[in-house]
Amino acid sequence: DQQVKQNSPSLSVQEGRISILNCDYTNSMFDYFLWYKKYPAEGPTFLISISSIKDKNEDGRFTVFLNKSAKHLSLHIVPSQPGDSAVYFCAATGSGGSNYKLTFGKGTLLTVNP
Amino acid sequence: DAGVIQSPRHEVTEMGQEVTLRCKPISGHNSLFWYRQTMMRGLELLIYFNNNVPIDDSGMPEDRFSAKMPNASFSTLKIQPSEPRDSAVYFCASSLGGGLSNEQFFGPGTRLTVL
Numbered sequence: 001d002q003q004v005k006q007n008s009p010s011l012s013v014q015e016g017r018i019s020i021l022n023c024d025y026t027n028s029m030f031d032y033f034l035w036y037k038k039y040p041a042e043g044p045t046f047l048i049s050i051s052s053i054k055d056k057n058e059d060g061r062f063t064v065f066l067n068k069s070a071k072h073l074s075l076h077i078v079p080s081q082p083g084d085s086a087v088y089f090c091a092a093t094g095s096g097g098s099n100y101k102l103t104f105g106k107g108t109l110l111t112v113n114p
Numbered sequence: 115d116a117g118v119i120q121s122p123r124h125e126v127t128e129m130g131q132e133v134t135l136r137c138k139p140i141s142g143h144n145s146l147f148w149y150r151q152t153m154m155r156g157l158e159l160l161i162y163f164n165n166n167v168p169i170d171d172s173g174m175p176e177d178r179f180s181a182k183m184p185n186a187s188f189s190t191l192k193i194q195p196s197e198p199r200d201s202a203v204y205f206c207a208s209s210l211g212g213g214l215s216n217e218q219f220f221g222p223g224t225r226l227t228v229l
Contacts, residue, residue: 045219
């Protein structure tokens with residue numbers, strides 16, 4: 001049973017345009033969400049996070065939006081650059097005793113075309 | 115800092131053989147995680163150590179899998195005997211602590227193929 005779902009395995013956008021990556025979750029106990037980025041032959045690297053007390057968090061070109069009622073979050077990249085081409089993983093955790101435990105989606109491969 | 119170091123980067127073995135994956139966490143980090151990535155299940159946590167002590171091994175698939183952390187700078191994940199369904203990429207990650215504010219830093223992974 002996938003508790004974190006990334007329904008789009010891949011996404012292709014033009015350089016300079018907006019990339020929107022989506023993520024849905026089913027576990028109501030999740031209240032902290034993270035996005036990781038992964039290049040081939042490397043491990044995932046942390047990109048941005050959001051707590052459930054917020055609905056938006058911004059860091060440079062990257063913004064994460066959280067809609068708790070819909071159990072949905074999205075990552076916006078504006079403007080997209082070819083170097084952003086990677087697999088993006090959405091992850092979630094709860095704030096209780098097992099807050100070390102990240103539940104990951106299966107990832108979305110983003111390709112930014114020059 | 116060199117980051118999290120994993121070895122080997124690739125391992126090809128035959129069914130029934132013992133496989134040992136190694137990890138050196140970032141110096142000063144006291145939390146260590148082993149993950150497995152497969153096409154079917156994605157990235158899933160196998161085991162979590164804090165201060166060299168296993169805290170949560172609920173993700174370890176079965177008794178064929180074992181993990182140790184004899185000291186703060188080294189951990190192993192062993193599969194004995196290995197099976198073709200163990201083929202996956204295994205990641206080690208470390209963090210300053212186990213909590214929300216402590217970013218997990220991942221190693222480059224070990225790609226395991228069991229024939």
